[in-house]
Every structure is written in structure tokens, then in C-alpha cells.
Amino acid sequence: MIQSPGVPMAVLAFLCAIGPLVFIHEMGHYLAGRLFGVKAEAFSIGFGREIVGVTDSRGTRWKFGWLPLGGYVRFAGDMNPASQPDAAWLALPAAERARTFQAKPLWQRAIIVAAGPAINLILAVLILAGFAHVYGVDRTPAVIGTVIAGQPGAKAGLQPGDRIVAIDGQPIAAFSEVARYALIRPGEAVTLRIARGGQTLTRTLAIGTVHQRDRFGNAYRIGRIGIGSGEPVLAPVGLIEAPAAGVRMTADIISGTLATLGQIISGRRSIDELGGPIRIAKISGEQMALGLPAFVWLVAMLSINLGFINLLPVPMLDGGHLFFYAIEAIRRRPLEPQVQEWAFRGGLAAVLALMLIVTFNDLSAVGLWQRLAGLIG
Structure with missing residues (x-):
């Protein structure tokens, strides 16, 4: 048995895996917004208080937050978690309002939202295509x-x-x-x-x-x-065949993820198997210790999961926004603001509850509860 890497290596591996994936995800949103002429006010890697940042010539603040568990792009006009503008949006000059997220047609907003998860899945396809080409x-x-x-x-x-x-x-x-x-x-x-x-x-x-x-x-x-x-x-897989092989491998992994999620929901698989940032950091350190190919493979798996999870129709996630846009397309008008507000509150509560569960599982996986029980005993 190989001894697990220490905490410093696990933290380093976690940042090396998650940081670029979050950057790529948010860059997907940012580039799609740029394509459609939406002004980005902030591009952040990490949440919370800004550690360091710089403002570019377009007025976008590029920054790092102190909590490296995600990131976000804040577009002009994106006033709250439900992406509903407030009275300040209506008070903007017409030219400035035209560059806001909410001023864009529904199909453009949908593409901007979907671009983040899409680029994560594309990255995974490219990585897996490379493995198929190199290893067959x-x-x-x-x-x-x-x-x-x-x-x-x-x-x-x-x-x-x-x-x-x-x-x-x-x-x-x-x-x-x-x-x-x-x-x-x-x-x-x-x-x-x-x-x-x-x-x-x-x-x-x-x-x-x-x-x-x-x-x-x-x-x-x-x-x-x-x-x-x-x-x-x-x-062997040639360069021309490799992308198709990457797509098939990505589809197989997503299929397995859906099956596992269904098992957890139906009770056939324990919720204890869900992991969060601490467990991801532990696994990242272990895969980095095994070498570059193992670590890159893990990055592909994390990229697939990041893209997949964000496409789930849960308010607060990209998939929740896309779900509301689908309803808006069918109704020819958006859901009432209060309905969206309550939906996003429910989504936030669900996400927070899931974070508590995975954090509890993570602490159990690293043996914290067992050590506490030993101290108490």
C-alpha cells in the first residue's frame, strides 16, 4: 500500500485541477457574452473577498476570490441570482442597456448560459481523444x-x-x-x-x-x-478517428454518472458515496502522485462532472437557467419574478444541504470522526 500524499500536495493538486476547469467554464460564458455584445463587469476565480485583481480596458474586473471553490462571470444587467434586472436596469441609457445580458434575445441568453458546461465537455472530449490516440x-x-x-x-x-x-x-x-x-x-x-x-x-x-x-x-x-x-x-486510433472516440468515451462516462445518480436517488446506493472538495483534493493528490497521465485523466473526469452537474435543471445552476428559458420559450413570456425568486431560494437550500452532506462525508473519508471518537473514548 502506498501512503497517501500529504495535505500540501493534495491542496496543490486540487488547485491545479479545479482552477483551470473553473477558468475554462467561466471563459465559455465570457466568450459567448462577448460574441453577442454583452458587457462583462467581473470575471472571478473563487468567491468572497478579492485577493488580487485588475480591470481591463473594457471595464471588466478580472480577480481572484479567497474561496477557491468555483467562480463566476457577472454580466451587466444580471442583477440577481435569478438573472432578473431591477429598477436600476430600466434607468440605464438605451445604448448601455443594449449591452446588458437581459437585453439580449432568449436564444442568445441560452447560448451564453450553456457555453460554460459545453466547453467543459468539449475539453473532456479532447483529453479523452488524446488518450485514445496515444494508448488506443x-x-x-x-x-x-x-x-x-x-x-x-x-x-x-x-x-x-x-x-x-x-x-x-x-x-x-x-x-x-x-x-x-x-x-x-x-x-x-x-x-x-x-x-x-x-x-x-x-x-x-x-x-x-x-x-x-x-x-x-x-x-x-x-x-x-x-x-x-x-x-x-x-x-490503434488515428488522429481523424480520435475525436469520435473521445465523444463515445465521454458519453459512456455520462451514462454511468446518470446510472449512479439514479441509484442514489432510488436508495440502491448509499449517499455516503457522494464526495465534495475535500475528497476531490485527496483524490487529486493521489492521482498526481501516480504521474501525469493519471492526473490528466482525473482532470477529464472532473471536467465531465462539472459540465454535467451544471446542466442539471436545478435553480442556481446553469441548467436551472436553461430550464426557465425553455419555459419562457413555450409560454412566450418569462415566469413571474416571484416564482423564479422562490425557485432559486429552493435551489439554494438544496445546494447548501448537499454541500453539508458531502462535507460530512468528506470528513468521514479522511477519518476525522473516527479520530474524534477515539479521543472521546
Whole structure:
């Protein structure tokens, strides 16, 4: 077992991972706003009191806040969290008002809001495309090479030579898809469709649960069927094919994230598995200790999650704004300000509650509660 990196390295790795991702996210909003002629009053990395900053010739204040857990772009006319202007907006001269966020057509506002998450997903696609080009992609056929006695696969009657065609109706093309599907579904019953000797058979099995520890001592609960593949097939990927491979890999990761989120909501997966900044910092330090490729891979995963989470239709997030814009497009008028205000209050309460949960989980993951219990005992 490798000793986990210390706090300084974890903090450094966290800043090296999250800082650029937040900058890129906010730069997406900023550049889209510039494209449509919206004045940006502030571009901040971090929240709270300004540590250092500079104002450019366009009147935009570029600054760092003391709390490095996010960032924001404040556009002219974006007066409150619900992006509703107040009386001061109406008092602006016509030329100045035309450069505000709220003066722009609905479709332009939607693009400005969506540009942040979009650029995070694009970055992830590019990183994963690079990995595909450098290392190739696993195209090992979904043909069973070995069956471990006593494991779920053996109990379900799977045999070497069987080709897995589908799991729960989802088509399977490569063996890695079987492993990925089982990985996040420990203990769940699934239906496999297999091809054997010219016949198509159906088998039902309960995915096994395996408790593992990585080299840093982190514990994981994962799913295993108890089968192995045949001869591995690693296919090279050219530069032209690489972007498509990056898109497929990104889509697979988002699909897995949606499945995991559904498990948490339905109670099939513990909410204790949710992590926040402290756990991200810990993992960042560990991946940095493993080398540049592992750390860059983590950055791609974080970029996907940052883009995905911000697209959720939750008030206070970009997806919440886009949800209200969709309603506005259907109704041909925006929701009443008081409705949006209450929705954003509810969204803020939900976000704060989630932050409390993940912070509690993070402190548990680093052993704080166990050490306190030892001191009290």
C-alpha cells in the first residue's frame, strides 16, 4: 500500500485541477457574452473577498476570490441570482442597456448560459481523444474466455465461448462494456442475452459485490460477474478517428454518472458515496502522485462532472437557467419574478444541504470522526 500524499500536495493538486476547469467554464460564458455584445463587469476565480485583481480596458474586473471553490462571470444587467434586472436596469441609457445580458434575445441568453458546461465537455472530449490516440481503445470482443467457479457467472450457467449480446436490453459490443456495466451495479439482478452455438439464450444473475482497497487504502464497493475475457484486443486510433472516440468515451462516462445518480436517488446506493472538495483534493493528490497521465485523466473526469452537474435543471445552476428559458420559450413570456425568486431560494437550500452532506462525508473519508471518537473514548 502506498501512503497517501500529504495535505500540501493534495491542496496543490486540487488547485491545479479545479482552477483551470473553473477558468475554462467561466471563459465559455465570457466568450459567448462577448460574441453577442454583452458587457462583462467581473470575471472571478473563487468567491468572497478579492485577493488580487485588475480591470481591463473594457471595464471588466478580472480577480481572484479567497474561496477557491468555483467562480463566476457577472454580466451587466444580471442583477440577481435569478438573472432578473431591477429598477436600476430600466434607468440605464438605451445604448448601455443594449449591452446588458437581459437585453439580449432568449436564444442568445441560452447560448451564453450553456457555453460554460459545453466547453467543459468539449475539453473532456479532447483529453479523452488524446488518450485514445496515444494508448488506443479496448475492442476486446464480448466473448467469455474464463468463468470463475462459484461466482455469479458460473451460477447462472455461463460458459467459455459465450458471446454476451446484451445486458438488460442494452446492446454490448465489447467486453469492457460488460465490466463497466457490472462495476456500478453491485448486488443488482440483471438479464443477459448470450449467443452460444448458433442459439440465443437468456440468463439471469445477481451481480456479485466485491470490497476492494486501492494502493492508497481507499475502500470501494464494486460489482463483478466473475468472468474473464479472451485475448485482449487493443486497437490503434488515428488522429481523424480520435475525436469520435473521445465523444463515445465521454458519453459512456455520462451514462454511468446518470446510472449512479439514479441509484442514489432510488436508495440502491448509499449517499455516503457522494464526495465534495475535500475528497476531490485527496483524490487529486493521489492521482498526481501516480504521474501525469493519471492526473490528466482525473482532470477529464472532473471536467465531465462539472459540465454535467451544471446542466442539471436545478435553480442556481446553469441548467436551472436553461430550464426557465425553455419555459419562457413555450409560454412566450418569462415566469413571474416571484416564482423564479422562490425557485432559486429552493435551489439554494438544496445546494447548501448537499454541500453539508458531502462535507460530512468528506470528513468521514479522511477519518476525522473516527479520530474524534477515539479521543472521546
